[in-house]
Amino acid sequence: MTAATEPSTVDGASTGPGVRISDLTVAYRTPAGELPAVSGINLELAPGSITGLVGESGSGKSTMALAMLNAVQQPGRITGGVIEIDGLGDVLSLSPKQIRAARGGSIGYVFQAAQNSLNPLKTVGKQLLDLGRSHGVEDKRALVRQAKELLSRMGLSGERVLDSYQHELSGGMRQRVGIMLALVLNAHVLVLDEPTTALDMISQANILSIIKDVHAEHGLTTLVVTHDIGVVAEVADRVAVMYGGRLVEQGPTVDVLRAPSHPYTRGLITAIPRLTGDPDVAQPLPGRPPTLGTIPRQGCVFRERCAVYAAGAREDCETVDPPAYDIGAERLVACHVVEEER
Ligand SMILES: Nc1ncnc2c1ncn2[C@@H]1O[C@H](COP(=O)(O)OP(=O)(O)O)[C@@H](O)[C@H]1O
Ligand SMILES: [Mg+2]
Known part of the structure; x- marks a missing residue:
């Protein structure tokens, strides 16, 4: 980390x-x-x-x-x-x-228009791993576990969300994904x-x-x-x-x-x-x-x-x-x- x-x-x-x-x-x-x-x-x-x-x-x-x-x-x-x-x-x-x-x-951040800032071509899980890699995170399992826990606290199924693409999520769900990505590290x-x-x-x-x-x-x-x-x-x-x-x-x-x-x-x-x-x-x-x-x-x-x-x-x-x-x-x-x- x-x-x-x-x-x-x-x-x-x-x-x-x-x-x-x-x-x-x-x-x-x-x-x-x-x-x-x-x-x-x-x-x-x-x-x-x-x-x-x-x-x-x-x-x-x-x-x-x-x-x-x-x-x-x-x-x-x-x-x-x-x-x-x-x-x-x-x-x-x-x-x-x-x-x-x-x-x-x-410092976690969710920028304006974060609802549209996910990469449309990658699943949320893939983007999570990219984020981890760019910050030198070695324990990917712990990262995924932490992401799922955050998503579930926000009332979402971590498993499902990590497998989803941006277009499969509502605006409110994307905003929660943004918060998860901001806090997961x-x-x-x-x-x-x-x-x-x-x-x-x-x-x-x-x-x-x-x-x-x-x-x-x-x-x-x-x-x-x-x-x-x-x-x-x-x-x-x-x-x-x-x-x-x-x-x-x-x-x-x-x-x-x-x-x-x-x-x-x-x-x-x-x-x-x-x-x-x-x-x-x-x-x-x-x-x-x-x-x-x-x-x-x-x-x-x-x-x-x-x-x-x-x-x-x-x-x-x-x-x-x-x-x-x-x-x-x-x-x-x-x-x-x-x-x-x-
Ligand atoms: N890339 C930019 N180039 C020139 N002016 C900009 C740029 N980004 C923002 N501004 C100007 O800076 C001011 C503040 O913008 P911004 O910080 O986006 O305000 P807010 O978030 O309160 O709406 C505005 O007048 C805006 O037009
Ligand atoms: Mg603004």
Whole structure:
């Protein structure tokens, strides 16, 4: 097996490692020059927690998830930052060999559109063996045993699934196969990008409860990336809200959902009937998220859609990029107005 991150032990139960992302910036080369898709992100994943990273499409979530595996592809480039995982060190300064071992080894990941990322020409079992080989696993029987056990915990017949091709599996089954492949090499950090998108409501609920179970049983530190704040409400202990490549708010999920602080978070919650509790109150957030070329270079990236800014323009919203203000109770909010009115 690969050199896996050793989980710390609390009362005999294992807890995933802590993850600290500091000042992470990722840019894409575009015809208009190199533009940041992720800017100065600071985020800590507490050992053993599930963090939900939420924001509309284009906010930079997948780019950030890829950066956690140092897997950003051209024309993208990580231009700065540190991603420190307990027991592994700074992901961004590992050697190519070490990072290949870490990906799918100590850091399990299921990328966006994982439902379609299996090789259509190989059975799941064959792909499992390929994964084992690429990570230098010698005991194939143990690998298959572990895969079957994971699949059976997720309510699937391991035997049958390992003999299947992608087209023989439903979307929900493929998503579970993705989770199995992410965890079979004993990962302690799990990154799931849009794990429920493209699934029907029942499969969504199913996958979310499976994620919670597997997270707890395996003692993981988990990041769930989603555009759906309802998914965050279901699974995450903590939430980080992303807009225009910035983290605009973070804190314990219960508190942030009960009393969102950033105008963007308020807008996201108001858009979801099942969170407002009253379908008549639900209101979509007006406007659209920016693209790389239209993210304001100066001041608050959200101001063009901000109800508070619209109600009375303030100069610092236009000129000063709001830092993550500490508003107590483990909450951070990047909004000048919220900070001033406190
Ligand atoms: N390969 C790429 N080349 C250029 N721009 C990209 C590329 N991939 C993503 N982007 C841009 O980076 C921004 C963030 O994208 P992404 O991380 O996929 O956001 P999300 O996952 O939140 O939808 C978007 O504006 C997107 O258009
Ligand atoms: Mg994405």
